[in-house]
Amino acid sequence: LRGTSNYRGYKGITADINGIYFVEVLAVNKASSLAQVRTRPEAGRTDIGPARKVWVETDELYPLIKGASDISPNYFKAKNTNLAVFIPNKGINKED
Known part of the structure; x- marks a missing residue:
């Protein structure tokens, strides 16, 4: 966290429809590696309809860091x- 860094920071991910990709985790079933999530229509500008609850694989979910409001020096x-x-994809390259 201090000193000179040998890497450069980048923007991170972009989810064009935040209400679908930025979700609230309601429950986790570790035995089946599934999480129940709720979509967040209030999180984006695109109208996605009412909030929905679905079960998804936990290996597709990552903690959401919301930039300046979550990070301080x-x-x-x-x-x-x-x-x-x-995040359903793990990277973008020429083969994708």
Whole structure:
């Protein structure tokens, strides 16, 4: 966290429809590796209709860090720890 870094920071991910990809985790079933999530229509500009609850694979969910509101110098503290981002792809390259 201090000193010169040999890497460069980038924007991160972009989810064009935040209400679908930025979800609230309601429950986790560790035995089946599934999580129940709720879509968040209020999180984006696109009208996605009413909130829906679905079960998804936990290996597709990552903690959602909302930028400046969650990151301060020298530490990270999420304001809402039950939010996650659904990332169905693991990277973009020429083969994809």
